[in-house]
Amino acid sequence: MLVKIRRSPYLLPKPVAIVGALVDGKPNFLTIADISTTGYKIPRFVVSSGKPHYTNKGIIENKAFSVNIPSENMVAAVDYCGMKSGYNEDKSTVFEVFYGKELNSAPMITEAPITHACRLVKTLDFGDTHYLFIGEILETFVNDEILTNRIPDIKKVLPFSFHSDNHYWSVGNNFAQAYNIGKKYKKN
Numbered sequence: 001m002l003v004k005i006r007r008s009p010y011l012l013p014k015p016v017a018i019v020g021a022l023v024d025g026k027p028n029f030l031t032i033a034d035i036s037t038t039g040y041k042i043p044r045f046v047v048s049s050g051k052p053h054y055t056n057k058g059i060i061e062n063k064a065f066s067v068n069i070p071s072e073n074m075v076a077a078v079d080y081c082g083m084k085s086g087y088n089e090d091k092s093t094v095f096e097v098f099y100g101k102e103l104n105s106a107p108m109i110t111e112a113p114i115t116h117a118c119r120l121v122k123t124l125d126f127g128d129t130h131y132l133f134i135g136e137i138l139e140t141f142v143n144d145e146i147l148t149n150r151i152p153d154i155k156k157v158l159p160f161s162f163h164s165d166n167h168y169w170s171v172g173n174n175f176a177q178a179y180n181i182g183k184k185y186k187k188n
């Protein structure tokens with residue numbers, strides 16, 4: 001039986017990212033589940049950030065932000081950055097930060113297995129609760145220990161997902177080969 005529930009963007013699993021920016025010269029980080037990607041040749045992130053967030057100020061002023069993919073062992077810090085605002089707490093020392101060559105105002109997290117420096121290319125404002133920040137990825141850094149055949153290995157990255165049951169979920173197993181399994185599809 002199909003049942004209709006409250007409309008909501010159930011994109012499962014939903015990865016958790018930590019978005020960073022320099023606010024008044026200091027790194028600040030917030031946790032973001034509403035994040036998406038677009039494009040490969042010119043890769044971009046799309047970040048949905050609630051208008052009251054402190055981090056927005058730095059993103060808008062510097063036209064720069066970082067997108068950091070945390071590992072499971074960073075979950076407490078991720079949750080903390082999602083509960084405390086830079087307006088009330090100094091989150092600049094929660095992580096060790098570094099900067100790439102392209103942007104000196106996109107603080108990236110050293111302990112994150114994957115991190116990206118993004119230049120803000122567009123801000124969309126629908127006049128309601130959130131900004132949509134679209135950032136072109138100028139640089140990507142990984143911890144070389146998480147690579148297998150030169151690409152990030154999910155089993156080593158250990159990214160995790162946030163669900164609306166208010167829990168963090170780990171990622172499961174690879175179970176089929178993309179651009180391949182579909183060849184076996186037969187219409188009933």
Ligand SMILES: Cc1cc2nc3c(=O)[nH]c(=O)nc-3n(C[C@H](O)[C@H](O)[C@H](O)COP(=O)(O)O)c2cc1C
Nearest residue numbers: 030031032033034049050053054055082084085086
């Ligand atoms: C698991 C989790 C996911 C979150 N996802 C989002 C999100 O997608 N968009 C958003 O605007 N806030 C999100 N938040 C809330 C912000 O991270 C939170 O309000 C944060 O304290 C804002 O920090 P700031 O004021 O220092 O920028 C999330 C929080 C948690 C714990």
